[in-house]
Amino acid sequence: MGVKLGAIKRKPKGFAALFDVQRGRYLVQFGFLAAITVIAVRHALVPEGSAVSPPSPEAYCPFGGIETLYKYVATGGGFIHHARLSNLIVLAAMLVTALLLKSAFCGWVCPFGTLQEWLMGVTRFLERRFRPVARFAKTMKARTKGLAAMDRHLRWGKYLVLAYFLYGTILVGRMVFRPYDPYNTLINITEATLGAGLVILIATIVLSFFVDRPWCRYLCPLSPVVGLVGKLAPVKIERASEYCKACAICDVKCPMNLPVATATRITAVDCNNCLKCLGICPRGGALDLVLRWPWSKPPAPHVPELITERGGS
């Protein structure tokens, strides 16, 4: 793109300024969110038993694919209730994407991740526009510093959810997680009753105004699946220490609070490849998406050459 390596990036002009990567990503996210909304509304509005029977939005959820995978393999084609072949196909699409492009599914496709991200976007917009909101947010951040320290530990929650999820589907043969699944409650909102699913959905929505992607961060069982498969992906974000000035603005911008400024290659399960760090980095070539064999060693950190005095001997 004609950026001099290590130099300050020039402000984009014309098309590049109008349609930067983040705007493109928002457009892709909007497309997937709009598609699942249309499917959910069509399914809710058309009466059951009519000649036209639009599929349930659940048919497009990779959760269902993981839940039915064991039964499908064990019984040679059987499905647990609420799962269909389409769930397995969407799961395959998600895994193929993860295997080649790491967590692109989470950052670009997942409608529930999009919803949470955009709710946090509302808070950021209000912070920028209204000083009292910014002051309130600053005070809250200071007062909840102790809670922020728990963030690292709470992230293990999603592995527990995944374990419960797998236990239920393998041993019980049912979608044990379905009554608690906020995304399932959301896409079937017209049928929702007051229960755990609705409570978790409301809690996720409220939290999303204060924490970036709380469901993805702490409880989403798909996140570790995508993240662990994504470790094999050849495309990852890499930091070239010779061009990086360690300003750490990428750390501030990262919605998952990952230490991008000190990493060489971003392999973290929690990274959702939103590419916000790439966009905010002021130095050309310091952060880039790099295609490299997953088992190859990351580039060695740059060590500045020692300046020595020439001796007279």
Next chain:
Amino acid sequence: MRINPYVYGVLAVVLFLGVIYGSKAAAVWHASDKVTVTGEKVEIDPANVDTVKGWMTFADVSKAFNIPPAEIFAALKLPADTPPEGKLKDVMRANKMEVDDLRDWLKKRSEK
């Protein structure tokens, strides 16, 4: 090799949708639980209670398992005036139960 972020985004969409539309093109995609892969209406198999679906009615279950609706309502402690044409998931949910409770009862009854 460096990858342009725009190319990355396009690849993500193409890969994800490519698998889905590829399966549709290969006629593998199947998203309905009301019709089979071959397009026939899904019917209850009395030998397999898992074929009972939430969108079916008590009349469907009654006919397939040859059980009078009144016996089903009594066993599940549902109101006696429950309409047999009511969808299973709606009726069960209204009575704070799941369709799985009906399947469990049908399974136990068939094992007797």
